[in-house]
Amino acid sequence: MAARPRFDPELRAGLAVVGGVFPPTITPELIPFMRRSYASPPLEESLAGRSVVSEDVTVEGHGGTPITVSVLRDPRRSGPRPGVLYAHSGGMVFGDRFSGLDMVFDWVERLGLVVVTPEYRLAPEHPDPVPREDCYAALVWMAQQAEQLGVRPDRLVVGGASAGGGLAAGLALAARDRGGPALVGQLLDCPMLDDRGLTPSTRAFDGVGVWDRTSNETGWRALLGDAVGGPDVPPLAAPARASDLRGLPPAFLSVGEAEIFRDEAVAYASGLWAAGVDAELHVWPGGFHAFDIFAPHTALARSLVAVRTAWLERLLED
Amino acid sequence: MQELLGRLTALDPDASHGLRVIACFDELVLGNVGTRALLSAAAALAGCPAGFQQDHPPLQVRVAGTGDLLPPAPPPAGVERVDGQVSWLDRDGPPGPHDAIIVERLALALRIRHGRGRAALADRRHMAVLLDATVPVTARREAASALGVRGERRSCVVVAPLFARWTAHPVVPEDVVPSPHGPLHVLVVPEGVEVVGASPSGTSAPTAVDDLPRALRTATTALRLWDEGCGSTSHVDRFGGLVELLVDLPDEPGSSGDVDRLEAVVAHGWGATTLEALVQAASVRQAARLAGVHHKTMTARVEEVTAALGFDPLAGYGRARLGVAWLRWRLRHSRVLDLPAPHRP
Numbered sequence: 148m149a150a151r152p153r154f155d156p157e158l159r160a161g162l163a164v165v166g167g168v169f170p171p172t173i174t175p176e177l178i179p180f181m182r183r184s185y186a187s188p189p190l191e192e193s194l195a196g197r198s199v200v201s202e203d204v205t206v207e208g209h210g211g212t213p214i215t216v217s218v219l220r221d222p223r224r225s226g227p228r229p230g231v232l233y234a235h236s237g238g239m240v241f242g243d244r245f246s247g248l249d250m251v252f253d254w255v256e257r258l259g260l261v262v263v264t265p266e267y268r269l270a271p272e273h274p275d276p277v278p279r280e281d282c283y284a285a286l287v288w289m290a291q292q293a294e295q296l297g298v299r300p301d302r303l304v305v306g307g308a309s310a311g312g313g314l315a316a317g318l319a320l321a322a323r324d325r326g327g328p329a330l331v332g333q334l335l336d337c338p339m340l341d342d343r344g345l346t347p348s349t350r351a352f353d354g355v356g357v358w359d360r361t362s363n364e365t366g367w368r369a370l371l372g373d374a375v376g377g378p379d380v381p382p383l384a385a386p387a388r389a390s391d392l393r394g395l396p397p398a399f400l401s402v403g404e405a406e407i408f409r410d411e412a413v414a415y416a417s418g419l420w421a422a423g424v425d426a427e428l429h430v431w432p433g434g435f436h437a438f439d440i441f442a443p444h445t446a447l448a449r450s451l452v453a454v455r456t457a458w459l460e461r462l463l464e465d
Numbered sequence: 466m467q468e469l470l471g472r473l474t475a476l477d478p479d480a481s482h483g484l485r486v487i488a489c490f491d492e493l494v495l496g497n498v499g500t501r502a503l504l505s506a507a508a509a510l511a512g513c514p515a516g517f518q519q520d521h522p523p524l525q526v527r528v529a530g531t532g533d534l535l536p537p538a539p540p541p542a543g544v545e546r547v548d549g550q551v552s553w554l555d556r557d558g559p560p561g562p563h564d565a566i567i568v569e570r571l572a573l574a575l576r577i578r579h580g581r582g583r584a585a586l587a588d589r590r591h592m593a594v595l596l597d598a599t600v601p602v603t604a605r606r607e608a609a610s611a612l613g614v615r616g617e618r619r620s621c622v623v624v625a626p627l628f629a630r631w632t633a634h635p636v637v638p639e640d641v642v643p644s645p646h647g648p649l650h651v652l653v654v655p656e657g658v659e660v661v662g663a664s665p666s667g668t669s670a671p672t673a674v675d676d677l678p679r680a681l682r683t684a685t686t687a688l689r690l691w692d693e694g695c696g697s698t699s700h701v702d703r704f705g706g707l708v709e710l711l712v713d714l715p716d717e718p719g720s721s722g723d724v725d726r727l728e729a730v731v732a733h734g735w736g737a738t739t740l741e742a743l744v745q746a747a748s749v750r751q752a753a754r755l756a757g758v759h760h761k762t763m764t765a766r767v768e769e770v771t772a773a774l775g776f777d778p779l780a781g782y783g784r785a786r787l788g789v790a791w792l793r794w795r796l797r798h799s800r801v802l803d804l805p806a807p808h809r810p
Contacts, residue, residue, distance in 0.1 A: 156496020160506060163488035163648070164466055166628060167473045184476055188468060354800040444466065444509035444532035446502060 151351040152405045155433030161442035162356065162435065169441070171355050173362035175271075175369070178240050185237055187245035198223055199255045206288045208268065209280035216285045217244055218296060219255045219262040229302035229463035230261045230293070231334075232286045232318065234311030236437060238339070238358065238366035239270045239278055247308060247440040250452060258459055261298045263289045267314070271369035275384045278310075278370070279317045283327070286318055290328035302463050304332040304396075309358070309408075309437055310366065312338025316386035316415070319395050324383075330396040332462045334455070337402050337437050338412060341387035342367040342375050346410035356406060356435035363407060387411050392418050397425035399458045401451055403434025427458055467512030467530065470563060483566045486510060487641045488627050488648040490570035494577055495643055503578060504528035507571040511564060513556045516540060517575055520549035527555070550576060592640035592651060596622070598678035609674045612638040614653050619671035622680040623652040623698070624688050625663040626802050632697070633662030644685060646802045651681065664697035665801055682712040689799040690792065707792060716797045723774065723790035724797060730773050731794065739766050743778055744788050 154162065168184045170177065187193065190201060201217045208214035220228070231254065236247045244264040254260045267281035286305065293300040305322075307315040312335040319333040344350075344360060344367075352359050367375045367385075374380055382389035398419055402412035409430060416428040431438070431447050439448040473482050489510065493503055500517060507515040508530040516527040518540055525537040540546075544553045552572040554564055594600050594608040606616065614620060627641065627650055639652040652661055656671040667688025669680035683701045686708050691699035701708045718725060730736045738756050742763075746752035753763035771777050778787035 156493060156498050157502050157506065159496060160489045160492035160498075161466065163485045163492060163627065164469050164473070164510070167482075167485065168469050168476070184472060188472075441469070442466065442509070444505040444530060446505075446532070449532050 153433060154356065154405050154435055155445070155447050157445040158433060158435055158438050158442055158447065161445065165357060165441045169357050171357060171359045171362070173238070173365050175365050178365070181241040185241050185246055187243050187248070190245055193245060193249065194252065197252055197256055199252050206285055208284050209277050214268065214281050215244070215266040217264050219252065219264065220297070221255050221259055224259045227297055227299040228259050228261045229304065230263065230289060230296070230298035231304045231306050232282065232289055233262050233264045234267065234282050234307030234314040235264060236307070236309035236311050236440065238362060239310045239370045240366055241269065247437065249443065250439065254459060258456070258463065260463065261296060274372055275370050279314050279321070279383060282314050283318055283321050286322070286328055301329070301331070303328055303330050304334060304462065305330055306334030308336035308440065310339045312336050313340050313386060316340060317383045320386060320389055321383050323394050332396050333398045335398060335400045335412070337406065337408050338400065339363070339366065339408060340385065340415055341411040342371055342380055342385040344376065348409040349407045352405065352407050357441065358407065358436040360407060387415060392422035392424060395419065395422070395424045397462065399427050399455060401429045401431070401455060403436055403438055404430050404432050405434055406436040408436065429454060466509035470510060483563060484627050484641055484650060486563055486566050487570055490574050491641060491643050491648045494574050500526055500575065500578060501528055501534065503571060503574050505532040507554065507567050511554050511556065511561055511567050513554055515554050515571065517552050518550070519579060547572065550579070590640055592638065593642045595653070596642060596651065596678050596681045602675055606674060612653070614638055614674060616674050619656040619673055620677065621654045621656060621671050622669040622677060622684045623654055623661045623663065623666055624681065624684045625650045625666040629663040629666055631663050633660050635661060646685065646689070649685065653677065662697055665691040666698040667691060668698045668700045670701050683708045686712045686796065689796050689801050691801045704792065707789065710789070711792055711796060714793060716793070721790065721793060723786055724793045726774050727790050727794045730770055735766060739770070740791050743767070743770070744791050749779065
């Protein structure tokens with residue numbers, strides 16, 4: 148096994164609690180358990196005391212199948228606001244459109260962003276391209292309905308965490324390739340970019356933390372089936388495979404030093420720089436996967452939130 | 466974190482989530498984190514602000530569940546003040562299910578952080594004292610007495626990860642103690658009386674009070690050698706005197722040429738099964754049966770193992786070398802304590 152950095156002490160303490168809800172190793176047999184354990188709490192609990200309202204809309208997803216999207220906004224704000232299409236986390240196989248969204252509610256409340264979060268369909272029942280194309284359909288809908296939604300079409304960002312970060316990177320590639328909605332940024336939190344599992348960090352955290360190599364294989368195989376790791380995986384599904392990153396919107400990438408996605412996130416940022424794309428990369432010492440979602444009270448998570456909010460503010464301010 | 470504790474309770478109402486709170490603070494103390502981090506963890510676990518006040522030097526801190534600092538405020542009336550220090554949760558309404566254990570652990574951690582507990586044995590929990598070989602034996606006997614562990618009777622030490630599954634949980638002295646492998650759930654069980662049903666777990670041989678620190682180490686080694694084949698607990702009897710040897714040996718790569726060379730064997734798909742069969746069997750033919758392969762296949766593998774190790778694993782001291790190296794390899798790669806066993810639906 149490869150050498151691995153230690154977890155930050157506050158985060159290591161957090162794992163004593165996190166591990167019961169989110170085991171480090173997720174096999175296909177555990178997907179039903181994860182769908183229960185990672186389901187979001189009732190929305191009224193999450194939004195209690197917040198100035199955030201959520202409206203559900205049915206839109207046409209991939210292949211014309213109806214999917215639900217939720218539009219989150221701060222009712223105190225009026226006029227066109229910047230918009231974010233946000234893809235939730237959950238390894239492509241679990242989670243729902245409100246899972247791990249507490250920080251997104253903060254963006255709505257503090258920055259006045261309008262967030263659209265689609266209930267994209269999950270693998271393995273709905274393999275690639277369904278999850279991404281559901282999100283892409285929601286993005287196109289958001290751009291087309293910008294005026295009615297109170298969204299500025301010239302301030303559109305895609306974002307997501309973990310699987311959602313990989314989907315967001317895929318959306319940015321798709322929007323570029325198809326001449327789709329113009330994006331001003333892509334926010335890639337601890338993104339799941341590479342199905343090949345070949346980096347040293349992929350192999351360094353077996354059985355510890357959140358989301359190890361086996362979990363990653365579970366997610367990618369569910370999404371890609373037997374094509375996983377082979378020569379025929381499209382870059383839109385696994386953006387690490389994209390050979391041309393030119394012309395993409397500015398990126399924010401954030402990843403833990405102590406997680407399997409570290410090396411692929413760093414490589415993607417390097418690829419963006421080589422292609423002349425702006426990219427801000429943060430690697431958090433001792434950070435496990437998605438530590439800002441699981442342990443937002445820690446010093447490391449508060450630092451992450453501060454720089455991420457600053458990036459959004461610079462990008463989207465009036 | 467409060468929300469996660471709530472989810473844990475919903476997923477497994479019978480589990481003892483107070484242990485997770487204890488483990489959380491044990492890690493914070495081991496990690497030497499500061500006052501704000503300790504209060505942040507308490508507030509995040511409780512879902513309401515946490516506060517700390519100290520007389521000398523004067524200090525007053527309050528932190529929200531988000532980890533944000535709040536304006537300082539004095540403690541609410543009626544909270545316990547120990548040694549000029551007081552820790553509390555600012556909760557409106559009825560207390561949460563874990564409030565008592567959160568405040569207890571927070572107070573203990575803050576005492577240590579502010580230099581009042583690190584050296585004083587009185588501030589350590591009895592179990593940690595009882596099982597610490599560096600503590601003078603008189604202090605350990607006092608701790609045993611405080612825990613109700615009787616000196617005239619031998620006891621077994623049973624260790625389990627915090628995430629073990631329990632089927633039988635006797636009322637015996639127990640606690641969570643730190644170890645180099647992370648926090649361990651430890652029970653001291655009188656000889657021949659109680660049955661502990663915790664899977665996975667490790668069980669020591671019956672031991673006199675003065676030797677319990679050693680029993681903890683052997684039980685921990687047995688636990689790290691736990692596998693599905695040994696039932697819920699891995700008893701040191703499985704390995705006899707070998708465990709006595711293994712507790713004192715280092716694990717890390719480079720610490721043993723034999724173990725390092727085994728890595729190359731295990732890299733083969735057939736490696737682990739073959740090595741286990743060779744250790745268990747008396748002959749190549751029997752090893753082939755155990756591994757479920759033709760004996761010519763096993764012969765070829767033995768040749769490959771011999772080439773990789775540089776000695777014949779079935780001749781003379783080669784058998785003992787292979788057995789010890791294999792157990793050390795298993796300890797080096799043990800995931801029993803890393804992997805919180807998920808609560809399977």
